Amino acid sequence: MRIILLGPPGSGKGTQGGLIEKKYGFPRISTGDLFRRAVKKRTPLGKKVESVMNRGELVSDDIVIEVVRERIEMRDCKKGYVLDGFPRNIAQVHALKKIKPEQSEMILDIVLDDEAVIERLSARRVCSACGKPYNLLLGNSKEKDECDLCKGKLVSREDDRPDIIKERLRVYHEETEPLVDFYQREGIYHEVDGNGPVSQVFESISGILDKQLKQVSEITEALS
Numbered sequence: 001m002r003i004i005l006l007g008p009p010g011s012g013k014g015t016q017g018g019l020i021e022k023k024y025g026f027p028r029i030s031t032g033d034l035f036r037r038a039v040k041k042r043t044p045l046g047k048k049v050e051s052v053m054n055r056g057e058l059v060s061d062d063i064v065i066e067v068v069r070e071r072i073e074m075r076d077c078k079k080g081y082v083l084d085g086f087p088r089n090i091a092q093v094h095a096l097k098k099i100k101p102e103q104s105e106m107i108l109d110i111v112l113d114d115e116a117v118i119e120r121l122s123a124r125r126v127c128s129a130c131g132k133p134y135n136l137l138l139g140n141s142k143e144k145d146e147c148d149l150c151k152g153k154l155v156s157r158e159d160d161r162p163d164i165i166k167e168r169l170r171v172y173h174e175e176t177e178p179l180v181d182f183y184q185r186e187g188i189y190h191e192v193d194g195n196g197p198v199s200q201v202f203e204s205i206s207g208i209l210d211k212q213l214k215q216v217s218e219i220t221e222a223l224s
């Protein structure tokens with residue numbers, strides 16, 4: 001089972017992917033994490049990725065696909081895995097279809113409108129001294145501008161600035177939304193309401209996943 005998480009920045013894909021991993025044992029694969037690891041390990045791929053990122057460019061489809069293929073072919077992905085941040089465009093969708101084509105796919109699209117995304121992301125802060133993350137909407141700092149742990153100053157991340165959020169959303173709509181049409185036609189698309197608390201969103205996701213896994217196991221049984 002290949003589970004693909006879609007959703008704009010700030011929709012909580014990473015958090016939900018982590019919860020799926022915990023409950024179902026399917027590893028969460030984030031392309032961002034894979035890149036950071038490759039860079040840190042100084043693998044040939046890591047060096048390529050690093051030079052691209054240092055130039056402020058996006059990593060090319062070919063490189064992304066190679067990194068994902070390597071990860072998917074590892075043993076812990078045999079039963080299933082969750083993709084977070086991949087595929088991002090139609091070219092990547094088709095490339096992914098060629099990797100382990102025998103695996104069944106399902107799409108979970110965490111839907112959140114632009115206004116809610118901007119509200120959520122612009123409320124994010126990080127401690128400038130110790131790096132602890134905060135969200136003013138969740139009220140998880142006692143002082144609005146001070147870190148609870150070290151009294152450091154809370155600041156916005158560079159890519160959470162309103163103009164940059166808008167640009168990230170524009171790119172998301174342009175590149176990723178065509179995927180929705182594609183997967184809908186394949187009949188493997190599921191929409192999840194991304195509003196509301198993390199636990200509520202995960203409840204919707206679990207409901208869809210449980211149903212899907214039951215179907216898959218029935219089919220496997222019928223075939224054996």
Ligand SMILES: [Zn+2]
Nearest residue numbers: 127130147150
């Ligand atoms: Zn701090």
